[in-house]
Amino acid sequence: MKNLKINNRFTAELPADPNETNEVRQVANALFSYVNPTKPSNPQLIHASKSVAELVGISEDEIQSESFLNAFSGKEILPETRPYAMAYAGHQFGNWAGQLGDGRAINLTEVEHDNSFFTLQLKGAGKTPYSRTADGLAVLRSSIREYLCAEAMYYLGVPTTRSLSLMLSGDEVLRDILYNGNPAFEKGAIVCRVAPSFIRFGSFELLTSRNELKNLKQFVEYTIKYYFPEIKGDPKEQYVQFFQKVADTTREMILHWQRVGFVHGVMNTDNMSIHGITIDYGPYGWLENYDPNWTPNTTDSQYRRYRFGNQPQIAQWNLYQLANALYPLINEAKPLEDILESFINEFDSDYKTMFLSKLGLFTSTETDSELIANLEATLQLSETDMTIFFRNLSLIKKEDSIENTIAKIKDAFYIPEEITNTILENWTIWFSLYLKRLATEVLSDEDRATKMNRINPKYVLRNYMAQLSIDAADKGDFSLVDELYTLLQKPYDEQPEMEKWFAKRPDWARSKVGCSMLSCSS
Known part of the structure; x- marks a missing residue:
């Protein structure tokens, strides 16, 4: 990777752990420990971001090279670099946890490109002095979720780390996905993530x-x-x-x-x-x-x-x-x-x-706080999909009747038959207030809808979507990872060919592992 400009400021200027053995321990008077990634047995590139590669100075051709595969799987060390794990502590769920550190992340190097600096970090690359009782590895399911989500957030306009690459390690990793005493072997994987730095509170x-x-x-x-x-x-x-x-x-x-x-x-x-x-x-x-x-x-x-x-x-x-x-x-x-x-x-x-702004209201009045509070309460009376509701709100015209407004957002209701009696009355009251408020806005319906659709995404990475791509990837099919990556690069666009993803969570996903709640297991 001939254009990768190495500039290791962190390790050059800050105190290092003098003990270079890779043993779990308390590390004092140091901000990092030198440690090499665990070499994967048979790395395979699943996906790489061309835009992130360009961001750090890697060409599109280089992504397909053996040197890219080896460097960002941890198989080989980049020239003129010394990988390291950072030391830090933290409060976990409100309780002081003491020393934590990069237990399953290893910083490969810092690079400079176009007058910007980036840290390249492997997640799931093996044990470090901060791994505590863990092995420092990651599995395919969590790695797909991290890889896709960071890029999805970036294109949504949310400040985030970026994802450079997603690779299989070729090794099996033992994990208890539900923490219920039933561990099983899963495919190991490694994500290379990119940020200005990984300095934390x-x-x-x-x-x-x-x-x-x-x-x-x-x-x-x-x-x-x-x-x-x-x-x-x-x-x-x-x-x-x-x-x-x-x-x-x-x-x-x-x-x-x-x-x-x-x-x-x-x-x-x-x-x-x-x-x-x-x-x-x-x-x-x-x-x-x-x-x-x-x-x-x-x-x-x-x-x-x-x-x-x-x-x-x-x-x-x-x-x-x-x-x-x-x-x-x-x-x-x-x-x-x-x-x-x-x-x-x-x-x-x-x-x-x-x-x-999500409501298409770009001026302010004295009653706005009441309008917002009323809506937040009404949205909870019956299961109402947040993404679909706000996206379809842009379909409403100033001259619409209340019946028309409710019809235009009805696809957001998980149980449409519940929208009767008191619940329907609450929606009627809110939409009557909303239509009056819309009448005070100077923007045309078309201009307002355009602005709303730049704020309210049509597509987000719902857990069931990520899980479908994980299920396919477990069988060696990475096409859905690529499809979702493509979809999530333009979350505010209509993308009619992707309309199937503009849908409420399916019933089967309510209780399926990975689709509702998840553990910290990786």
């Missing part, structure tokens, strides 16, 4: 928890220098500005999650990027029926900490933990508290504007 938490304040200061200043060069002022001012930037980009990311109905499922602080991008696609999901209490994670089924409607509050809680980690450098609570206190207020204001 937990990266700073680890250093503060161990009172490694010299390393903390060095790491924060390193992060500002390379990723937030616009930040100026004395050191304390810079640290506060850094926290403000992270809060702002995190708020924007969560706003996009709520806009498209995405539920991350594992919003632990070790899964939160300082870049405000979505990372670590595990038991995620998109809302099928509009249910703010839904979480896709079986581990979270009792308390539903990471449910859809709680994501903004969890983001604020996680930022609070980052503030605690940065506090020793600032020694002043108020500027951090001010940012945290304003987070939800600013989110609520942005959420209202975003929600109105």
